[in-house]
Amino acid sequence: MNGMPHRERIVVRCPNWLGDVVMTTPALRALRRAKPKARIVALLPPPLVPLLEGSEWVDEVWPLASRGEGGFRNWWGDRTRIAAERFTLGLAIPESVSSAWLLRAGRVGRVVGFARDPFRRALLHDVLPAPESWGRRRLVSRERFALRLVEAAVPEARSVGSPDLRLTLGVTNEEEARLDQALRDEHAERSGWTETPPVVIAPGASFGSAKCWPPESFAALADRVAGRGHPVVLIGAPGESARVQTVSETMKAEATVLDGVLDLGALKVLLRGARALVANDAGARHVAAAFGVPSVIFFGPTSVAKTADNLDRIEVLETAHDCRPCYRRTCPIDHRCLRGIPVEVAEEATERALGGGAV
Structure with a gap:
């Protein structure tokens, strides 16, 4: 063989x-x-x-x-x-x-x-x-x-001493080219991102709506980020179009919208070059962590205990309610776990993720 x-x-x-x-x-x-x-x-x-x-x-x-x-x-x-x-x-x-x-x-x-x-x-x-x-x-x-x-x-x-739990991903030249093509298809490019890397916002979660911070809250936060001069990129996987579109249409500022057009290879390239990521507890946040990108992550129905490592560059936002973690895909009541996180709190966390400068 x-x-x-x-x-x-x-x-x-x-x-x-x-x-x-x-x-x-x-x-x-x-x-x-x-x-x-x-x-x-x-x-x-x-x-x-x-x-x-x-x-x-x-x-x-x-x-x-x-x-x-x-x-x-x-x-x-x-x-x-x-x-x-x-x-x-x-x-x-x-x-x-x-x-x-x-x-x-x-x-x-x-x-x-x-x-x-x-x-x-x-x-x-x-x-x-x-x-x-x-x-x-x-x-x-x-x-x-x-x-x-x-x-x-x-x-x-078996490791001697503390285990090496760092996340690592690779990137290929073909994946670089796929991101560039996806941006061209959306009449965008990343040439200006060298000096001012974008803040990537991922408002969806394939797991279900229970994991998602409200779209109107994402839109308000994105406006504040863009208002401080940071390029904003909205991303969504197939099946998340309605949520991404709601955020985009609710925003007052301009954003590059990459809705269902990135495969995971292109997503790796995008997140590797990002200034920060704001997302729900979904897959994109682990990709960002593998490249050391600061992130603001919303936890609702899930427990951080299952992802308790590699949090050193992550701002975890969550609330204390007896009903969580429930691991439900949709909330049967009022989604208090995530609706209870104010935009102002997320803005402060994003400021910290960006290094202490004003958002």
Whole structure:
């Protein structure tokens, strides 16, 4: 295989959410450092593949056809491709039955992971014990969750002293070109951003509306940021157009609107060059953290405990209510957790994120 029949081959079934994939990078780094000569392949849902393009921690990133349309035929294609590689070790990071089943069906020599479901337990070769402190809901940062799995499966990956939990992403020349093309398509360019980098505002969240600070509040904050001379870029993923449009139309100031036109590769480039990010607790904030970009993040139905690492450049805005964290996609009551955060508080946090100067 690949001219190296005895080379160790490792497949990593990565998470299905953008932020969780970014938070897996410390584990991938530890795995690569422990196994520098191994062939490491990451499996991702197709839209998330650009996240790990340009990464030095994996040799290849394979899109999972079975995560899209096509049913059993696509699943069988994924299974066949995995089986042909004859992987010696498989790390099933998602705690789903399907992730373990795909690796077992793909004839991976040893499939390892955590398990809460009895069917998943039966599919794993090695079921890793989860610390009691995590609880049933796994209230531990995703960085530590994935790193614990790698260290248990590959003892050489265990760190001495404090673990290295830094987030890291790479960028390719092709991704640079894709951002430039997206800007040209919107009659914009980033030439002026060298001296005055933009403040990127991401008002949506694919998880659901419960995660989102009100659009009228985002618009008011964006106006204040733009009024102080900072270029403002509004971004939104497919499916977030209505929210992005509401913010754009409510704003009085000018903004560059990149609504559903950026793939994740272009998003990496945009955030790498940003002055700051203002967003909900969604995927973009983890990408920004990987590039050390200061951020203001709104937490509503989710708990910061699951993302408690890599917060040194993040202003966390949240409120104290008995109903949170609820992890609901839509709020059944009055959305008090996020509606209770005033624009003035967000403005002060943005000022701090920008380095103490006036917003």
